[in-house]
Amino acid sequence: MRRLRHADEIPQEIGEINVTPFIDVMLVLLVIFMVTAPLTTVNVPVDLPSSTEQPAPPPDHPVFLTIKADHTLSLNDKDITGTNLITALKSTTKDNKDERIFLRADKIVDYGTLMKVMNQLRQAGYLKVALVTLQGEEVPEQAGLSPVMGTGTP
Numbered sequence: 001m002r003r004l005r006h007a008d009e010i011p012q013e014i015g016e017i018n019v020t021p022f023i024d025v026m027l028v029l030l031v032i033f034m035v036t037a038p039l040t041t042v043n044v045p046v047d048l049p050s051s052t053e054q055p056a057p058p059p060d061h062p063v064f065l066t067i068k069a070d071h072t073l074s075l076n077d078k079d080i081t082g083t084n085l086i087t088a089l090k091s092t093t094k095d096n097k098d099e100r101i102f103l104r105a106d107k108i109v110d111y112g113t114l115m116k117v118m119n120q121l122r123q124a125g126y127l128k129v130a131l132v133t134l135q136g137e138e139v140p141e142q143a144g145l146s147p148v149m150g151t152g153t154p
Contacts (some may be wrong), residue, residue, distance in 0.1 A: 033041040062102050069106040086124045104132045
């Protein structure tokens with residue numbers, strides 16, 4: 001009978017990575033995230049208080065940008081198109097980017113159209129935008145949201 005002598009062999013390092021512990025850790029983290037994710041999206045019902053404070057008086061020459069029901073635009077009392085909105089704003093505000101723009105929109109104007117106009121204002125550098133609602137009228141409660149008061153006067 002012949003014996004293999006292991007003492008004569010040169011020991012070699014194992015070049016494989018044992019990924020089993022890594023997979024175990026990842027599975028534990030996955031379970032933790034699956035359990036905690038629903039807890040982080042809890043809706044807290046809040047009944048916001050109303051303010052009796054009078055709104056700040058508007059400036060002497062406010063700049064009103066209006067989105068009408070048919071999605072056309074009006075700057076103060078002049079009708080404009082979406083393509084010349086920025087040039088009309090620059091001439092009205094004398095290219096003053098710090099001028100506050102009072103944005104009004106009809107009730108039936110969709111959110112996408114409103115955001116498109118706000119993005120145009122932001123890209124042009126007009127960052128002071130005030131959304132205008134009728135003073136003292138509450139937004140009706142819809143989809144579980146609390147009513148919100150307006151922040152300006154038309």
